[in-house]
Amino acid sequence: MDSFMNLAKQGMQAYERSQSDVSRSGGHEYNSPNHTTSAQDRPQFDDDEVVNTASREGSGDTSLFSSALSFIKQNKSAHEEPIDEEGVQHAHRKAYEEGSAGSLSAGSLGSAAAMQVLKQFTSSGSSGGGSQSQLISLAMAEASKLFDSAGGASSGNKQDAVNGAAMTVMKLLVQSKFSSAIGGGNSGGLGGLMGLASKFM
Template identity: 45%
Template sequence: MSYYQGDGGYYPSQPSYSGQGSNLNEFTSALSHAQSHHGSSTDDDHSLFNSALSFLENRKSHYAEPSNNDIDEDKYMRAHQSLYSGQDDESHHDSDSLGAGAAMQALKHFTSGGSGGSDSGGLDKNKLIGMAMAQAGKLWDEKNGAGKASGDKQSAINSAAEAALKMYMKGQGGGIGGTGGPSTSGLMGLASKFLS
């Protein structure tokens, strides 16, 4: 069994749900967003994305506690800078830093390019999570191919999904539920703080 390193310890990666009968409830649509943003998504990637969403679904009660949703802003910013500044030729990344950096990149695209939106006037949580998972998958392939990644791809995608969810919740100032979400200005403010 593979393990995901998250805030507060290591957690076993959840098994994939297969087929169209997946019951991922709140996070279901993030799968299609991940596949559309990944581009070259394979059946294996589909399984990894599905498993990451199962991981989130199974930990909803954990995220419902505000004390479990703090974001290490410095860690997220360092990870993003190292991965996307073009100056990390010698850097080595674990699954946790790959996930954090991927989620930050998704937030950057999400808030700067008009990438999201919902009929309720908020922004789409599942689109942000899907974009983060797609970024993590591509980053892990790139860094692992260059011998600069440790851990496993599933853990990196899990980490990105969780980081994106936590940033979304921070942007709306609260819990996991609800159909609306943070306003554009809320996530823009968060992005500008992280990515200035």
């Protein structure tokens, strides 16, 4: 169950080592034992593209999805918090195998939706067919549709569900460190992320 985050940590350590070598003259933050994810490590989204795609693919107006983007930007410290892998897997099973998404909290429902989108990316072999913007857009859209089809959640509202999906994707991107490698359409970074994510699905 812990193989996913172990792999992510290994990737992070390798990433930090490479940064340390490249930027040795660039200052102490790379060589500090307290190094945390810096701004340039984080995925950069085209907010308009993300919101418009999510609104087109999901069920909800643009304010629902722009609010979710604001939420993840305002809660940067949460990007580093461990993903509850068992919880996400349980939520996904309840929502997509047992058809009981309505029994989940809105946040868990959102995590399940994010996992579903990751599985779709993985199974379709989209190593270069998508971008980080597309990934978070589709996860938020899926959460909005799942919330509606389930008739709501046991606690929380639709915004909480969309926020949960966005945060789950953001944690994966930040903690896997593949975010720095994911560019536009044809980079291999997303394929690496998908391979990493598939380890715990």
